[in-house]
Amino acid sequence: MRSGKLWKWLPLLLAWALLQQYPTGSLASEGADGETEQPQALPLIVQSCFPCHGPQGQSHSPAIPSLAGLPRDYLLKVLRSFSHGGRFGTVMGRLVQGYDEGDFAIMADYFSQQSFTIPKQTTDWRLVDRGRVLHRRYCRDCHGDPETPSEAGVPNLHGGWMDYLRWTLWDYLVGVNQGDDEMADQLSLLMRRHGAEGVEALLHYYGKGKP
Numbered sequence: 685m686r687s688g689k690l691w692k693w694l695p696l697l698l699a700w701a702l703l704q705q706y707p708t709g710s711l712a713s714e715g716a717d718g719e720t721e722q723p724q725a726l727p728l729i730v731q732s733c734f735p736c737h738g739p740q741g742q743s744h745s746p747a748i749p750s751l752a753g754l755p756r757d758y759l760l761k762v763l764r765s766f767s768h769g770g771r772f773g774t775v776m777g778r779l780v781q782g783y784d785e786g787d788f789a790i791m792a793d794y795f796s797q798q799s800f801t802i803p804k805q806t807t808d809w810r811l812v813d814r815g816r817v818l819h820r821r822y823c824r825d826c827h828g829d830p831e832t833p834s835e836a837g838v839p840n841l842h843g844g845w846m847d848y849l850r851w852t853l854w855d856y857l858v859g860v861n862q863g864d865d866e867m868a869d870q871l872s873l874l875m876r877r878h879g880a881e882g883v884e885a886l887l888h889y890y891g892k893g894k895p
Contacts, residue, residue: 729787730794741795746805746847751791753800757837759792761863770862772855802843802893815889818882822874826866829895843893850887857883 733751737743741751751759765771766780767788783791819829827841828834841849855861856868857875874882 726794727790729783729790733791733795740798742798742801743845744803746845747851749845749848749852750800750803751795752798754796754839755837756792756796758839759795760788761837763788763791765861765863772860800843803845805846805891805893807846807888807892811885811888812892814882815885815887816895818874818878818886819889822870823886841890842895844890846887846891849890850884853883853887 733741736745736748737751738745738748741753743750762771763780763783766773766776767783769777771777819827823841824832826835826838828838829842834840852861853871856864856871859868861868871883874886878885
């Protein structure tokens, strides 16, 4: 088999092997009357994301983002960026080559409809307080908070894994992640005015999970 064809199928082959430890073939839900409804089978394409991003897209690794509850349009944008080389990832750039636009739509539809649970993280309350102020000044207009809903297609960052957010923000700052000039400009402005300590304060605010 040629190497190009091997890369195309590698994501699904790896997912199939890893998924043997997850009971993800179907999901049962509870109806309004309290009775369990018939389980619904999940496409293998969706299940192939579970080994890294967690069942139903709820990541348990600080280095890997949760997909649950992210806006559908945002998920499509990120997947396309990985596919075209506009976004950096340790393995995602290679894995997405095994999927097409129809697969991206299935993933985005599914994960955008899942509930997100905020993970517990260790934060410094002093940085949290400073980060709250910086968020309102530089980030709230797009990413929102309880008083200001996020823009359509823009994720709410509260509760995101701090390690993953840290690497992603720095990728924007150095120009590795492309396609969102407003995001890069706002981060650059924050960096010039408040330095690396300001970026870290923002991360602790998001990691706290409470606006």
